[in-house]
Amino acid sequence: MPPPPQFTPPEGSTSREQVARIDRAYFHTPNGFAVARRWLILLAFLLGVGWCAWGAWDQPRHHAPGAVAHVHAAWEHDCEACHQPLSPIRNNTWLTTPLTRQASDAACEACHRVAIHDSRQIAAEVGSCASCHTDHQGRSADLTRVSDQTCTACHAQIARHRSSVQSPADGPASSDVPITRFDNEHHPAFASLTEDPGRLKFSHGRHMRLGLTFGPTASSARSADATLWTYGQMAAGDQARYRPEGGSPSDPVQLACSSCHEFAPSLADGDLRVISAFVAGAPPGAYPLPVTFENHCAACHALPTSGRGPGAPDASAAVPHGIDPAGLRQFLEGLALRESLAADGAVLREPLPPRPLPASAGAEGRALRGLVEQRVAGSRTFVRGTCQKCHELEEATLSATGSLLPAATDAAMEAGWFRVPPTQVPGVWLGKARFNHQPHRSFSCQRCHAAADPASATGTVPVGLPEGGPLDHQMVMIAGRESCVVCHAPTQPAPHGEPIRGGARFDCVECHGYHNSNSHLFFGQAP
Amino acid sequence: MFPENHSRSQIYKGQPYPAIPFHRADRARWSTPSCFTRLLLAREGGESKVGRLVGIVPADAGPPRGEPSRGAEVLVIIGGKTWPQDLRWILAISASAVAAAGCYGWEWWAEGLLPGGSSRTGLACGVAGGLIILFELLLWPRKRVRSWRLGSAQTWLRAHIWLGLLAVPLVLMHARLLLIGGWLNLALMATFLIVIASGVWGLCLQQFLPTMLLEQVPAETIYEQIDHVARQRCRDLEKLVGALCVGDPQTPHDHSHEADDDGAEYAVVTGFRALTGIQGKVLETIPVYSPIPGTLPIRRCFFSEVRPYLLDGKGPGREGLASAAAAAKRFAALGAESPPEAALLIEHLAQACDQRRQGDLQMRIHRWLHGWLLVHVPLSVSLAVLLAVHIPVALWYW
Numbered sequence: 001m002p003p004p005p006q007f008t009p010p011e012g013s014t015s016r017e018q019v020a021r022i023d024r025a026y027f028h029t030p031n032g033f034a035v036a037r038r039w040l041i042l043l044a045f046l047l048g049v050g051w052c053a054w055g056a057w058d059q060p061r062h063h064a065p066g067a068v069a070h071v072h073a074a075w076e077h078d079c080e081a082c083h084q085p086l087s088p089i090r091n092n093t094w095l096t097t098p099l100t101r102q103a104s105d106a107a108c109e110a111c112h113r114v115a116i117h118d119s120r121q122i123a124a125e126v127g128s129c130a131s132c133h134t135d136h137q138g139r140s141a142d143l144t145r146v147s148d149q150t151c152t153a154c155h156a157q158i159a160r161h162r163s164s165v166q167s168p169a170d171g172p173a174s175s176d177v178p179i180t181r182f183d184n185e186h187h188p189a190f191a192s193l194t195e196d197p198g199r200l201k202f203s204h205g206r207h208m209r210l211g212l213t214f215g216p217t218a219s220s221a222r223s224a225d226a227t228l229w230t231y232g233q234m235a236a237g238d239q240a241r242y243r244p245e246g247g248s249p250s251d252p253v254q255l256a257c258s259s260c261h262e263f264a265p266s267l268a269d270g271d272l273r274v275i276s277a278f279v280a281g282a283p284p285g286a287y288p289l290p291v292t293f294e295n296h297c298a299a300c301h302a303l304p305t306s307g308r309g310p311g312a313p314d315a316s317a318a319v320p321h322g323i324d325p326a327g328l329r330q331f332l333e334g335l336a337l338r339e340s341l342a343a344d345g346a347v348l349r350e351p352l353p354p355r356p357l358p359a360s361a362g363a364e365g366r367a368l369r370g371l372v373e374q375r376v377a378g379s380r381t382f383v384r385g386t387c388q389k390c391h392e393l394e395e396a397t398l399s400a401t402g403s404l405l406p407a408a409t410d411a412a413m414e415a416g417w418f419r420v421p422p423t424q425v426p427g428v429w430l431g432k433a434r435f436n437h438q439p440h441r442s443f444s445c446q447r448c449h450a451a452a453d454p455a456s457a458t459g460t461v462p463v464g465l466p467e468g469g470p471l472d473h474q475m476v477m478i479a480g481r482e483s484c485v486v487c488h489a490p491t492q493p494a495p496h497g498e499p500i501r502g503g504a505r506f507d508c509v510e511c512h513g514y515h516n517s518n519s520h521l522f523f524g525q526a527p
Numbered sequence: 528m529f530p531e532n533h534s535r536s537q538i539y540k541g542q543p544y545p546a547i548p549f550h551r552a553d554r555a556r557w558s559t560p561s562c563f564t565r566l567l568l569a570r571e572g573g574e575s576k577v578g579r580l581v582g583i584v585p586a587d588a589g590p591p592r593g594e595p596s597r598g599a600e601v602l603v604i605i606g607g608k609t610w611p612q613d614l615r616w617i618l619a620i621s622a623s624a625v626a627a628a629g630c631y632g633w634e635w636w637a638e639g640l641l642p643g644g645s646s647r648t649g650l651a652c653g654v655a656g657g658l659i660i661l662f663e664l665l666l667w668p669r670k671r672v673r674s675w676r677l678g679s680a681q682t683w684l685r686a687h688i689w690l691g692l693l694a695v696p697l698v699l700m701h702a703r704l705l706l707i708g709g710w711l712n713l714a715l716m717a718t719f720l721i722v723i724a725s726g727v728w729g730l731c732l733q734q735f736l737p738t739m740l741l742e743q744v745p746a747e748t749i750y751e752q753i754d755h756v757a758r759q760r761c762r763d764l765e766k767l768v769g770a771l772c773v774g775d776p777q778t779p780h781d782h783s784h785e786a787d788d789d790g791a792e793y794a795v796v797t798g799f800r801a802l803t804g805i806q807g808k809v810l811e812t813i814p815v816y817s818p819i820p821g822t823l824p825i826r827r828c829f830f831s832e833v834r835p836y837l838l839d840g841k842g843p844g845r846e847g848l849a850s851a852a853a854a855a856k857r858f859a860a861l862g863a864e865s866p867p868e869a870a871l872l873i874e875h876l877a878q879a880c881d882q883r884r885q886g887d888l889q890m891r892i893h894r895w896l897h898g899w900l901l902v903h904v905p906l907s908v909s910l911a912v913l914l915a916v917h918i919p920v921a922l923w924y925w
Contacts, residue, residue: 044905048912065708149639
């Protein structure tokens with residue numbers, strides 16, 4: 001055991017002495033807690049001040065709720081470029097006034113010039129730019145990807161949020177159906193797909209069949225060999241284009257959707273048709289390039305002037321496509337005159353009169369005129385029949401001016417001509433929405449255009465046409481809303497082994513735009 | 528047995544204390560034996576007889592620690608006698624929070640976007656939350672100017688607690704349900720949440736620690752004076768040991784007997800008195816005679832074990848007396864090897880160790896009871912600074 005320490009004498013023995021030993025002013029001496037608290041308070045104050053000082057030096061990261069979108073990255077450090085001091089930039093604040101909204105929008109409109117959404121919109125209900133396009137969501141944020149609520153705020157009760165006067169520029173007449181989301185119950189059917197405005201008589205069903213026959217099935221088409229259209233009947237250049245690799249010229253022609261509906265990304269380098277896609281304002285591949293006669297029809301439809309059989313026509317004798325009635329008359333007159341002169345050159349041996357008058361032609365001349373007129377009339381009838389196969393014709397009356405026959409005074413020559421009105425086939429069918437074929441390229445064309453499939457071409461057959469060849473301008477061959485909601489809907493559970501339904505985006509801006517809502521139809525659209 | 532109106536240290540200037548009215552409920556409560564053995568001075572025939580140490584008996588008086596004591600129900604911040612007031616506060620802040628949440632939800636539904644701090648509801652919540660935070664901060668200067676009579680401290684504390692809790696949903700709605708950005712806002716929100724969390728933690732501690740302190744530390748003293756009182760008590764015991772115990776021949780120059788060389792027959796030392804659950808310190812006069820033969824073990828025990836423990840409390844090498852059970856065994860063994868006349872001295876040693884043990888427990892409870900303030904108060908200052916910057920910046924870049 002260690003020795004005990006030395007005994008310490010007590011300091012006092014009386015009660016007075018003991019009371020005096022108590023430190024009655026102990027509270028004047030801070031304890032450890034109080035000292036620590038004071039130092040920590042000082043430290044916390046300095047930390048707060050330091051943090052704020054750091055924020056003043058690095059404002060974007062401290063004061064902005066997030067990085068601005070990449071399109072605004074140049075103004076990351078210039079808050080006043082968009083924010084007016086002490087002026088709300090959004091619409092849903094207590095202090096938002098028309099002046100504050102105008103001030104904030106002016107900063108946006110310095111770069112972005114946009115059109116109004118609808119001529120019937122109520123100006124007081126239109127929010128500021130930043131009310132819908134919320135920035136500071138990060139560099140990769142899409143400022144045009146606004147929430148559905150910004151649309152349904154009005155479209156849920158659209159009748160209350162628009163005036164009664166509609167402008168033709170608003171596109172297809174929209175209904176007062178409330179729209180709250182995209183599905184079969186809360187979104188109306190696509191107004192652009194209610195009817196086909198086209199006037200082109202065309203049968204996808206026939207053109208998609210083997211050999212381009214009228215038979216309903218390929219087997220029946222093969223049984224009628226006489227009607228089969230083979231690759232050998234095409235020009236050499238067209239054969240190389242349409243005939244599959246390893247195919248024979250005697251094989252019947254089999255067209256595919258892509259034979260006529262070409263997309264810009266699939267075109268060869270240097271094809272100037274790509275330019276049209278950019279001009280249309282749509283991303284490459286969003287829509288097929290326009291179907292033209294020269295590129296997609298002329299291989300089989302040579303537009304002959306007379307019935308010479310299905311052999312390869314004389315290119316010089318083919319009627320140019322798209323020609324107007326006067327031009328057609330000149331073309332047919334020139335063709336008939338050349339052929340008549342080639343057949344009987346007697347008129348060329350007649351001496352020229354001193355003053356050639358229209359009525360003073362000789363007997364040979366009158367005979368030639370009659371021959372030409374006869375040939376022109378025949379060719380016109382033939383060409384009319386050819387044009388009528390695809391086009392609806394309108395009668396046209398021509399004056400004698402421009403005729404190659406100087407003595408053409410016969411009234412019969414003035415009448416009987418025709419013109420082909422515009423086909424009015426929409427280049428873009430969805431007038432109030434956007435559609436992009438490119439993301440949908442993994443699906444078969446028949447999934448959305450089933451009516452164009454010959455196997456499903458069971459529509460009403462017009463009188464005079466064989467079964468299986470309905471005219472396409474009598475029906476819309478684009479699937480509507482019901483086809484879209486299969487994928488563009490919330491993910492729905494599916495039994496094992498079955499494909500999952502839904503999952504694709506179905507918000508409003510997935511298909512619709514606000515400024516220039518028919519954005520793919522206009523040039524110079526706003527971003 | 529021991530008179531119920533007398534404490535263990537009943538001698539004051541050689542006379543018994545006057546009888547103190549004693550509640551029956553307390554007597555019934557105190558009838559339960561204590562968890563540790565107490566050394567008491569038995570009395571013959573109920574009469575006080577100064578200086579006659581006749582043995583060691585278990586304690587049957589004094590409040591057993593660990594059981595509810597009188598007045599415990601008032602030592603809670605929420606509940607107890609103030610529950611009606613708390614209920615009114617709860618109803619008021621609940622109604623306010625529900626109303627604010629309703630407005631927020633309605634604006635969320637109407638706008639389709641989660642309302643931010645600049646929205647109508649968000650701004651209203653932000654202003655209300657900011658004013659609440661300002662009021663919360665005013666509690667600090669309010670404590671500095673108690674003489675201004677700006678409402679009772681209890682009212683201020685209750686408003687501080689309930690309004691602080693109301694600020695949580697308001698600030699969350701102002702902060703777009705935490706979907707915020709910007710380092711200033713993030714720091715502000717983090718600081719706010721930590722301050723709130725530390726305050727709630729402190730509130731929870733305040734709910735039961737004061738009661739625990741009252742029950743477990745009947746000899747509670749001023750926190751800052753614990754060590755001072757222990758040192759003073761140690762000096763008293765040094766005096767007693769020096770006067771009553773024989774010197775240690777192994778220790779050269781042991782002049783402990785010279786401590787009371789004034790020739791007085793009594794020594795004034797610190798005694799303890801327990802009443803209604805509270806232990807108090809009194810001055811006790813102990814008769815001093817000549818050293819008691821056979822008390823050398825007591826002397827050695829004091830200097831080797833008791834004194835270090837009294838001066839420094841629980842620590843490495845001093846765990847023996849830090850445990851109540853171990854200390855009881857130690858002093859029982861010491862009493863067995865000491866003459867019966869030394870029982871009073873051993874009792875004082877045991878009492879002193881018990882007081883020191885309570886002091887250690889009080890310090891631990893005190894640290895828990897006030898430690899959260901080391902987080903709560905400094906971060907409140909940071910919160911004030913960040914808020915002072917957040918408001919003008921938010922309004923400028925609205």
